[in-house]
Amino acid sequence: MSQVPSQVSQSLLESLKIIVGNHHVLTTEAETYRFRHGFRFGSGSVLAVVQPGSLVELWRVAQACVQAGTIVIMQAANTGLTGGSTPDGNDYDRDIVLISTLRLTGSHLIGEGRQVVCLPGATLYELESKLAAIGREPHSVIGSSCIGASVLGGISNNSGGALVQRGPAYTEMAVFGQVGQDGQLRLVNHLGIELGNDPETILSKLQAGTFTDADISWEAGRGHDGDYVTHVRDVDANTPARYNADPARWHEAAGCAGKLVVFAVRLDTFPANKNASVFYIGTNSTDELEDLRRHVLTAFEELPIAGEYIHRDAFNIAEKYGKDTFAIIRKFGTGFLPKMFAMKSRFDIFTKKFGFLPVNLSDRVMQALSVLIPNQLPQRMLDYRDQFEHHLMLKVTETLTPAMRAYLQEYFGKVTGSFFECTPDEGSRAFLHRFAAAGAAVRYRAVHHREAEDIVALDVALRRNDREWFETLPQEIEDKISVKLYYGHFLCHVMHQDYVVKKGYNAMAVEHSMLPGLDARGARYPAEHNVGHLYEAPEDMLAHYRTLDPCNCFNPGIGQATKKRNWLAESV
DSSP: OOSOOOHHHHHHHHHHHHHHOGGGEEOSHHHHHHHHBOSSSOBOOOSEEEOOSSHHHHHHHHHHHHHHTOEEEEESSOOOSSOTTSOOSSOOSSOEEEEEOTTOOOEEEETTTTEEEEOTTOBHHHHHHHHHTTTEEOSOOSSGGGGTOBHHHHHHTTOOOSBTTTOSOOOSOEEEEEEOTTSOEEEEEESSBOOOSSHHHHHHHHHHTOOOGGGBOTTSOOSSOTTHHHHTTOTTOSSBSOOTTOGGGOBTTBTOTTSSEEEEEEEEOEEOOOSOEEEEEEESOHHHHHHHHHHHHHHOSSOOSEEEEEEHHHHHHHHHHSHHHHHHHHHHOGGGHHHHHHHHHHHHHHHTTOTTSOTTHHHHHHHHHHTTSOOOSOHHHHHHHHHOSEEEEEEEOTTTHHHHHHHHHHHTTSSSOEEEEOOHHHHHHHHHHHHHHHHHHHHHHHHTTTTEEEEEEEEEEOBTTOSOOSOOOOHHHHTTEEEEEEEEEGGGTEEEEEEEEETTSOHHHHHHHHHHHHHHTTOBSOSSSOOTTTSOOOHHHHHHHHHHOTTOOBSTTGGGOOOSGGGOOTTO
16 A cells, blocks of 8 residues: 555555455555556556445445445456556555455356347356357457456457457446436446346346346347447448447447446347358558458348458467467367466565566466477468468458358459458467467567567557558657567457557557657557547546546546546646
């Protein structure tokens, strides 16, 4: 903690311990470390980290914090890249209680699995596994699920995803707590399920799933953004297909960014794609990929499942610095990764106690051991790496496969690039390699800490009609960067751009120097990770947050807004 708790704060701590038990109220620097520090960005002090074990406990904790006048930061898996569920600095005007929902796992299938009700700690991996048993899948099916990301975290941030047809995470059905203008916390049930009137009764029934089909309204609202499939096909539109600051995808819990206490969301599920095919495409021409993208989005009745891009440089970095992650997922599945990250965090906390040990020791040890791991990539992918700068993986359904094969044969018969149709094992490895790239920059920085200052991680939504999608940086920015990793959801024109900044340069300053160039291109950022504490929120987004949270008591400072109570200006 940054200071000795006041009498009021001490009284609150005692109340919280009564609600959740002493063991689940964490107050020491070591206990709270992994909750107070973001995956890539954001850190600060807190009065306590509280871990409720039931929805009723979560309600009581939130009530106690609101009544005590403390700030509440809601946190699920803490896998975000912009620090949106951690404190940012120590300049808040009130104590902070961070509520971790990791113990609140679970989900309920309804309508024979056509929809699901997810509790705050439910992970994407948990949901994937549950739905796989009945031949269905959730909105997102890899990427964030690999690092233990939560379902509610995705909804709260309108997170993106790799699946072309589904767009950002979205729902109009949720149960949430909201503080009104009068400073009172109220429970709102917009789940479309009759659960009673008393908050604790509602939450008890919700957690236990003690409701029947007769209690469920099937006209309560949308469980995903069904319009996106049409939206993304408009390749001549002068605006991006999806980005977090798009008001069209804000609705209560969806896009709330921690400005509400969300107890549950109700989402659509989707039939699992069986016997999908993967086509691996290589080219040295950005124009060829763009022509292909436009045709694929407009010429077929059915859209691909996914279309993932990776640049040769990102390919190489991921091959070397993501090899252990790749191998672990292949061997143990994505379900093991959250455990691995938790063990890594505890190891890092332990080693910090010994000043003589090198920094980033866990990453350095894991990287050293990865040398012993055999090559994980198919030879045909390695050959394409040597031949081509730009790589695209197209995953399509069994029904679309013949038409896509015929088109690619015709197209690459007259251009300079090439393609091959993957075996099931090659396809699996190709997509896993692409997603391993997302963590490769972090490992690279950790291993090369003497040469690397920090990482600038941008996720950028380009205009749908933008043919000049590949970035060219001014030389004065290029000179400050040692490694660039470009990869992304190509058909949606959402690109992830990770830069390892050379030692001695301020990463934040480098990032800010890049933004005017993106603005001039009509791009929007962030595309799918929300503003967090890293980006300045546009005014309509701030107005939305003020509507959700008029007291500014939940997650203040998001979007670089004021951290003060009742949205007072920082100068007051």
